[in-house]
Amino acid sequence: xxxxxxxxxxxxxxxxxxxxxxxxxxxxxxxxxxxxxxxxxxxxxxxxxxxxxxxxxxxxxxxxxxxxxxxxxxxxxxxxxxxxxxxxxxxxxxxx
Numbered sequence: 001x002x003x004x005x006x007x008x009x010x011x012x013x014x015x016x017x018x019x020x021x022x023x024x025x026x027x028x029x030x031x032x033x034x035x036x037x038x039x040x041x042x043x044x045x046x047x048x049x050x051x052x053x054x055x056x057x058x059x060x061x062x063x064x065x066x067x068x069x070x071x072x073x074x075x076x077x078x079x080x081x082x083x084x085x086x087x088x089x090x091x092x093x094x095x096x
Contacts, residue, residue, distance in 0.1 A: 001025070001032045056090040057083075 007013070007029045013022050021032050042050060060068075060083050071082035080088075088094070 001030050004029045004031055052091065053087070056087050059090075060086055 007022055007024070016022075018034055021034050023030055023032075063086075068082060071086050074085050075082045078085075085094070
């Protein structure tokens with residue numbers, strides 16, 4: 001974050017779109033470079049976890065409705081959705 005005296009004209013701000021981010025923080029005009037996303041290859045165990053997570057989320061749509069209803073009953077009174085409990089049970093097991 002770099003502090004500046006005043007914000008530049010809108011045409012200048014538009015010219016730096018996706019390169020610089022102009023904003024006002026606590027009344028002080030500021031500028032910062034736009035965040036960059038640099039993709040990377042996940043580690044072997046990380047990739048295995050991602051694959052398992054994708055698999056179980058796709059499987060949720062294929063289970064019979066009466067089983068889904070049981071997960072919905074389990075979710076009553078918690079902050080979780082039925083699908084959250086289903087995924088958690090697959091990934092970590094369920095403790096009763």
